[in-house]
Amino acid sequence: MKTSARELWTGRGLLVFVMLITIIPFVSLFVTALHAPGTYPSGLAWPAEPHWENFVNAFKAAKMGKLLQSSLLIELGVVPAAVLMSTLAGFALGHLKVPFRRTLLVIFVLGLTLPFEGIIVPLYYQIRSYGLLNTQWAIILPLLGLFMPFAVMWMRAHFVNMPEDLSEAARVDGASTWQLFWRIHVPLSMPAISSLAILLFLWTWNQFLLAIVLVDDPSKRTMAGALGAFQGQWGTDIPMLCAGSLLILTPTLLVFLAFQRQFVAALLQGAVKG
C-alpha cells in the first residue's frame, strides 16, 4: 500500500502532537513540585535549585504509608471477592441452564450504566445504619455491589464463547458442576479473569465519590479520595500540592507500566464490552 511521504509525516506529526498534549500536564506537575515550598512558580520552568525534599515532606504530610495500607486493604477486600463472585455467576449464566436466566441477565444489564451518584444518598444512610461509616468496609461493600453488573457481564461474555463439547466431555467422565468449574473452566479462563482483576483494581484505586461521602478520615480512604483531602489541606501551597499529587499518582503509574500490555488490552476490551 502506497502512501505519500507527506501523508506519513502528517500522521507522525499529529501523533507526536497528541502525545505532547498528553504528557505536558505531567511534566508541569513534576517541575512545579521541585520549586521552593510556598512559592507561586510560573507554568513550565525548571527551578533555580530543585527542592527534592518536597517529596519527602509531602510523603509525611499526606501520611502516605498509612494511605498505601488503607488502599491496599480496600483492594484486597474488593478485587478477589468481586472476581470470584462474578466468575461463578458468569459461568452459570453463560454456560449452565439456569432457570430465569433471561430475567437475571436483564436485571444485571440495568446496572451497567447506573451512575454512582444515583444511589449515593441512600447508601450513606444504609452504611450508617450498619455502623460502618468511616471504615474501609464503607467503601468495600458498596463497590462489591456496584462492580457486579459489569463484572458478571464480562465473565458471561467469556463463558458464552466456551465450547459446549468441553463440558459435555467432562460430564461424561463424571465431573460434577463444581469440578467442571474449578478443574476445566477456571484454568482456561485465566486471561479473562486477570483482565477483569486489572480493571477492578484500577477502578477501586481511583474511586472518589464513595470515599469522600462515606469516609471522613482521609487515611482510611482510597488513594483518589485521600488526594481530594490533600488538596483541601495544601491547595494554597502549589509545589507541595504537586509533590503530593505525584506521590499519589506514582503507584498507579508503576502498576500500569508493569502490566501495560494487559492493561491496554483490558481497557479497550472493557470499553467495548461495558
Place this chain on the structure above:
Amino acid sequence: MTDSRRTGESLGGRPSVSDRPAIHEARRRADRARRLRRGIPGLALVAPAAFFYAVFVLKPLASTIQYSFYDWNGITLAKWTGLENYTRLFTDKELLGSIINAFQLILYFSIVPVTFGLIAAALIRKFGTSRLALVSRTVLFLPQVIPLVAAGIMWTWLMATNGAVNQFFRLIGLGGITRAWLGDFNTALPAVGVIGAWVSLGLCMLLFLAGMSKIDPALYEAARLDGAGAISELMAVTLPAVRQELGVAVTITVIGALRSFDIIYISTQGGPGNSTLVPGLEIYYLAFFQRAIGQASALAVALTILVLAVVLPINRLARGKEES
C-alpha cells in the same frame, strides 16, 4: 445442551419409536424435573453476586426513588410531597442549570475527543505498527489510568493565572487573552470541558485505531483506484468499519459528561457562581450540606433516567448487527 436444541425431547427431535402418550408424558415430566434439579447449582452460583448487587445497588436505588417523593432533612419526620421535587427540577434555576451544564459538557467531554480522535486515528493508521505508534499506546493511556482527581489538580494548576496555558499564550503573542480560566464566568465551563476532553482523547483514538486495524487494506486500495480522496475514503471505508467502536466511544464519553463529579469537585466546586454546577455535584451538595434529601434524590433519579435515555438510543444506532 445448547439453547437451539429442542427441549423436552430427549431424543433430539427424532421421531419417537413409541407413540404411546403415557410414556411421552412421563418422559417429559422426568425431563422437566431433571432440568429444574440441574438448575439449582446454577442458581447457587449466581446467588453471591446477585446478593451484593441487590443489597448495595438495587435496594439503595429503590430507596432513592422512595425518598424523591418526600421532603426530608435526614433527621426529623419526612413529609410526603408527591411530585414537587420533580417539578422543581424544571422550575428551579439552580437545578435546571446543573442539568443544562451537563448537556453542554457533552460537547467537550464527548464530541470533541470523539471527532478529533477519529480524524487523528485515520491519519495515524498508516503506520500503526511503527515503534512510535507502540510508544504512543502507553502515553495516550496515561490519562485513563490516573484518578480523575489527579487530572483535575494537574489542570487546575495548568490553567491558573501563571500556569503553563497562559505562559503558552504569552509566548505566541496572545498575552491579551490570558486569565484565570477556571475562575472566569465565561470560560469556566469550557475550561472544565477541556479537562474532560484531555482525559478521553487517548482512549477514543486507541479504540478507533484498534477498530481500523481490522480493515482489509484491499478496501483502501479499491477506494484509491476509484479516485477517492482522503475525505471520501474516511466516509466510505473507515467510518462504516469502526461503527461499533464509535458507538462505544460516544457512549462512554457521554456517560462521563452526564455524571461528571470528580474533576469539577476538584477544579471549580461548581463555581464561579453556579456556572460549572453539574447534577452529580448538586446531588452531593443537596444531600450532605443543605440536607434536602428528597430534592437530591429526585435529581439522582432524573440523572439515572437521563443516562439511560441517552445511552440506549446510541447503542441501538451503533449496533448494526445483533451481538451479545
